Amino acid sequence: MIHDFNYVRATTVKEALEFLDEYRDDYKIICGGQSLLILMRQGLIAPGHLIDIKRVEELNYITFDAQTGLRIGATTTHRSIEFSPVIEKHYPVLVDMEKNLASRQTRNWGTIGGNLAHGEPAGDPAPVLISLDATITCANKERRRTWPVEEFSVDYFETQLEEGEMIVEVQVPVMPLKTAAAYEKFNIIKNDQGVVSVAARITLEDDGATCKEARVALGGSASTPLRVKVAEPMLVGARLDDKLLDQVAKKVSESVEPVSDIQGTEAYRRQLIVALTARNLKRAWEQASQA
Numbered sequence: 001m002i003h004d005f006n007y008v009r010a011t012t013v014k015e016a017l018e019f020l021d022e023y024r025d026d027y028k029i030i031c032g033g034q035s036l037l038i039l040m041r042q043g044l045i046a047p048g049h050l051i052d053i054k055r056v057e058e059l060n061y062i063t064f065d066a067q068t069g070l071r072i073g074a075t076t077t078h079r080s081i082e083f084s085p086v087i088e089k090h091y092p093v094l095v096d097m098e099k100n101l102a103s104r105q106t107r108n109w110g111t112i113g114g115n116l117a118h119g120e121p122a123g124d125p126a127p128v129l130i131s132l133d134a135t136i137t138c139a140n141k142e143r144r145r146t147w148p149v150e151e152f153s154v155d156y157f158e159t160q161l162e163e164g165e166m167i168v169e170v171q172v173p174v175m176p177l178k179t180a181a182a183y184e185k186f187n188i189i190k191n192d193q194g195v196v197s198v199a200a201r202i203t204l205e206d207d208g209a210t211c212k213e214a215r216v217a218l219g220g221s222a223s224t225p226l227r228v229k230v231a232e233p234m235l236v237g238a239r240l241d242d243k244l245l246d247q248v249a250k251k252v253s254e255s256v257e258p259v260s261d262i263q264g265t266e267a268y269r270r271q272l273i274v275a276l277t278a279r280n281l282k283r284a285w286e287q288a289s290q291a
Contacts, residue, residue, distance in 0.1 A: 023049040032110035070172040074113025093181040126225035130217035131199035153224035178204040180287030198276035249277035
C-alpha cells in the first residue's frame with residue numbers, strides 16, 4: 001500500500017534543486033520510478049514528498065567530444081543510450097549492456113540517473129561505467145560534486161548522495177587507442193536482474209598484443225558494484241593466454257565475498273565470476289587487438 005504524499009513536478013534544474021532544498025528532510029526523487037514505486041508499494045519507504053524530474057529536459061542529452069568524451073544527462077532513458085549512434089561508435093559496450101537491461105518497457109521509461117541513484121548492487125550500468133573510468137556529477141543549490149563511479153556506491157542501496165542533492169550527469173572519458181571493453185551478466189530469466197555480472201576493459205601497447213592496462217568490475221558480487229584492482233596487475237605486460245586468464249579470473253573470485261540468496265549460493269556465484277571474468281577479458285582483449 002502506498003501512503004499519502006505530496007507530489008511536485010520540476011521542469012528545470014533550478015526548480016528541482018529548490019524543491020530538494022525545501023523538502024530535504026522528507027522526499028524522494030522520481031524520474032522513471034520502476035524501482036521506487038515497488039519500494040513504496042511494499043511499504044519499505046513512505047516519503048512525504050515526491051519530486052518528479054522526468055520533464056527536466058535540461059538533463060536529457062547525450063553529447064560526445066573527441067577531447068573530453070561522453071556526457072549523458074541524468075534524465076536520459078536507457079532506450080536513448082541503447083540506440084545512440086555516437087555511443088554505438090565510441091562505447092559499444094554500453095549499447096550491449098543496455099540491450100539486456102530489464103525489459104523494453106523499462107528501458108523506454110527508466111533513466112541512467114535513476115538507476116545509479118538507486119544503488120542496486122546488481123544493477124547493469126555501474127560495472128560497465130566503472131570499467132570505462134566514468135564519473136558522476138551531483139548537485140544541490142550551493143554546489144556540484146563529482147565522484148568516480150567506482151566510489152559512488154557505499155553499501156546496499158546507499159550512495160554518496162546527500163540530502164538536497166541529485167545526479168545531474170554521467171561523464172565517460174575518451175577510450176584510449178587499442179582499447180576495448182566487454183560486459184556480460186548471468187541471469188536465470190532473460191532481461192531479469194543479473195545474479196552476477198562482469199565488465200572487463202583491456203588497453204594494449206602499440207604492438208596490439210601486450211596488455212598495457214586492465215580493469216575488471218563486478219556486479220551482484222558484494223554490497224556495491226566494485227572494481228577488483230588486486231587482479232588487474234596480473235595482466236599488465238602479458239600477452240593473451242587462456243591459462244593466465246583463468247588465473248586472473250580465479251583471483252577475482254577469491255577477492256570478493258558474494259552472498260548466498262534465493263538466486264544462488266556463494267559457491268555458485270564464485271564459479272560464475274570465474275567463468276564470466278575469463279570470457280569477458282578474452283573478448284575485450286581480442287577486440288582491442290583489432291581496434
